[in-house]
Amino acid sequence: MKLNIIVLAKQVPDTRNVGEEAMNSDGTVNRAALPAIFNPEDLNALELALQLKENNPGSRITILTMGPHRAADILRQGLYRGADAGVLLTDRAFAGADTLATSYALAAAIRKIGEFDIVLCGRQAIDGDTAQVGPQVARQLGLPQVTYTRKIIELKEGKMLVERSIENGIELVEAPLPLLLTVDATADACRPANAYRLLRFHRAAIPTEQATEGFRYAEQLAADTELQLKEWSLTDVDGDATRCGLSGSPTKVRKVENVVFQAKESKRYSASDEDIKALVSELLANHTIG
Amino acid sequence: MNDIFVYCELDGDKVAEVSLELLSKGRQLADALGVELHAVALGNSLTTVPQQVFPYGADVLHLFDDKRLDNYTTLPYTSVLCKLIEEEKPQIFLLGATVVGRDLAPRISSTLESGLTADCTALELGSYEDKKSGRVIDNLLYSIRPAFGGNIVATIVNPYHRPQMATVREGVMPLVKTRKEDYVGRVIEHCADNYLAESDFVVRIIERHVQPRENNLKGAQVVVAGGYGVGSKENFEKLHTLANLLHGEVGATRAAVDAGFTTHDRQIGQTGLTVRPKVYIACGISGQVQHISGMKDSGIIISINSDPEAPINSIADYVINGSVEEVVPKLINFYQQKS
Incomplete structure (x- = not known):
């Protein structure tokens, strides 16, 4: 069975290792100093898509991302690994979107892509950790969802058997296509970029990139349509502006604070026998332990 | 109308601790707002749920006892809860940030088009000034959560959409028994049939393996x-x-x-x-x-x-x-x- 697969991916700042160089002097995080990466669990989702494609020859993977123009990089990284096409959803109208407004825009773009059997995405993105967009997109498209996917066991007669994580355990569920899966980090890690594909697809570009001065691959793009990445605006996906971006977001950020923990006056000890003996005596005497 | 609802997740016939923690917090919020606290439980044979939830402050318990709701699956649980919310119109709806809560809450919020904040570390009440209209809205739920890999803490509000939804992780809110063990509030037994459609059952659980948590980390001194x-x-x-x-x-x-x-x-x-x-x-x-x-x-x-x-x-x-x-x-x- 040939499948049309859509993978949702997000470009995120790498929040896992916020080093000193990414901290402002007032203790705030300088987002611009963090590397922009392919959201880790979205890579797990891409891998499951690639496995489905291998098992179902003739299948097609479209990778969809929403973000500024530089997020086109995520599409290229998807192509290096084996995706067939890329769509960037970008518009000022999407700025400031919460998860509901984001899922509205993504669902509109998925409808525009047209026929699909499976939508795959990471369980959550590391900049927000909400895990909301997947289920919200599923709902907007009227699809059943399987979250916390670990593994796709099989696909037979239009039904998928999926292994997923649950609290303190594992569940095996059967769900009909079309279906949305959110994939967690326990799924197989994504294969690396393929060298041949990298050579070919590093030239892939969205129209905005093609229009920048000094763009060198115009000829190649004209000859190889697969290098032409799609760039869609709100109008392109027939979106309703009142449901997008800040105005389409029921949640508002009232305040943002840096995390500051109350420092304590601490007693310091060395690792010498005398010091540790003294500490144990003190902890016993003040009933901290014992 | 305008009450506070807490979704009570079940682990076998036991109400999950995170749900009891949310009832404890919900009690506090309900008192501050002068409204009732409602607990909602879905499952199969819920006879012991009342005695488990009332000590933690629930005034009302909604039960949906149905064989088909034995184990959690997304669509039927969403249907039941969305319809109940439309009938009861709570102002706040809280769920545990468990695998179930994080599957269910966004599905509900997307259906109702209401705002949801995940993994809150604190819930407070306060006012919000809409800078555009200059309007000040009192007694909103402040959903406070870490973001950006934990490097910042954001206070999120839902000025215009109800219910205001939030999920909270286990252990974040302290457990507080506010009532005697034998207190019994109002129990409403709903007929789940009226809330479900045949099409809600397209996803089937084939197998389930659950290992009880082996350590007592949460209760350790x-x-x-x-x-x-x-x-x-x-x-x-x-x-x-x-x-x-x-x-x-x-x-x-x-x-x-x-x-x-x-x-x-x-x-x-x-x-x-x-x-x-x-x-x-x-x-x-x-x-x-x-x-x-x-x-x-x-x-x-x-x-x-x-x-x-x-x-x-x-x-x-x-x-x-x-x-x-x-x-x-x-x-x-x-x-x-x-x-």
Whole structure:
């Protein structure tokens, strides 16, 4: 069975290792100093898509991302690994979107892509950790969802058997296509970029990139349509502006604070026998332990 | 109308602790707002649920007892809860940030087009000024959550959409019994049939394997926790020796779990458990905000670290400057001698 697969991916700042160089002097995080990466669990989702494609020859993977123009990089990284096409959803109208407004825009773009059997995405993105967009997109498209996917066991007669994580355990569920899966980090890690594909697809570009001065691959793009990445605006996906971006977001950020923990006056000890003996005596005497 | 609803997740016939914690918090919010607190439970044979939830402050309990609701699946649970919310119009709806809660809450919020905030670490009430209209809205729920990998804390509000929805992780809200054990509030037994459609059952559970949590990390008075600085799985065993000696439990940071030193069920921090033991012994833990947010309310904090500048030292009561490998065996040794 040939499948049309859509993978949702997000470009995120790498929040896992916020080093000193990414901290402002007032203790705030300088987002611009963090590397922009392919959201880790979205890579797990891409891998499951690639496995489905291998098992179902003739299948097609479209990778969809929403973000500024530089997020086109995520599409290229998807192509290096084996995706067939890329769509960037970008518009000022999407700025400031919460998860509901984001899922509205993504669902509109998925409808525009047209026929699909499976939508795959990471369980959550590391900049927000909400895990909301997947289920919200599923709902907007009227699809059943399987979250916390670990593994796709099989696909037979239009039904998928999926292994997923649950609290303190594992569940095996059967769900009909079309279906949305959110994939967690326990799924197989994504294969690396393929060298041949990298050579070919590093030239892939969205129209905005093609229009920048000094763009060198115009000829190649004209000859190889697969290098032409799609760039869609709100109008392109027939979106309703009142449901997008800040105005389409029921949640508002009232305040943002840096995390500051109350420092304590601490007693310091060395690792010498005398010091540790003294500490144990003190902890016993003040009933901290014992 | 306008009441506070808490979704009660079931683990077999037991109400999940996180749900009872949310009822405890919900009671506080309901009192402050002068409204009722409602608990909602879905499942099969819910006879013991009333006695479990009423001590924690629920005024009303909605039960949906139906064979088809035996184990959680997304669509039927969403249908029931969305319809109930449309009938009852609560102003606040709280769920545990469990696998179930994080599957269910966004599905509901997307159906109702209401705002949802995930993994809150605090819930408060307050006002919000809409800068555009100049309008001030009082008594809104402040959903406070870490964001951006835990490096910032954001206060989120839902000025115009109801219910205001939030999920909260287990252990974040303290359990508070506000009523006598035998208190019985109003129980409403709904007929689930009126809330479900045949098409809700397209996803089927084929198999389920659940292993009960093996440790009592959340209830432990003493926690000996290890970070990446512990160095190896073998060294982690020494933490178990110390923890056993102190009648405590072993916890870990995400880095230690990722390194394979121990299992995920021992992870403390934003993506793991929140603990408040009397004594917290941090071994080889540098103290990333993600970890500290899960243990900062511990009574006495002891840090063992070879780096005197480790961030965790600034919130510690006692700091031992040395390697875990050297210090922990000494602690075990001298403690055995003295006690």
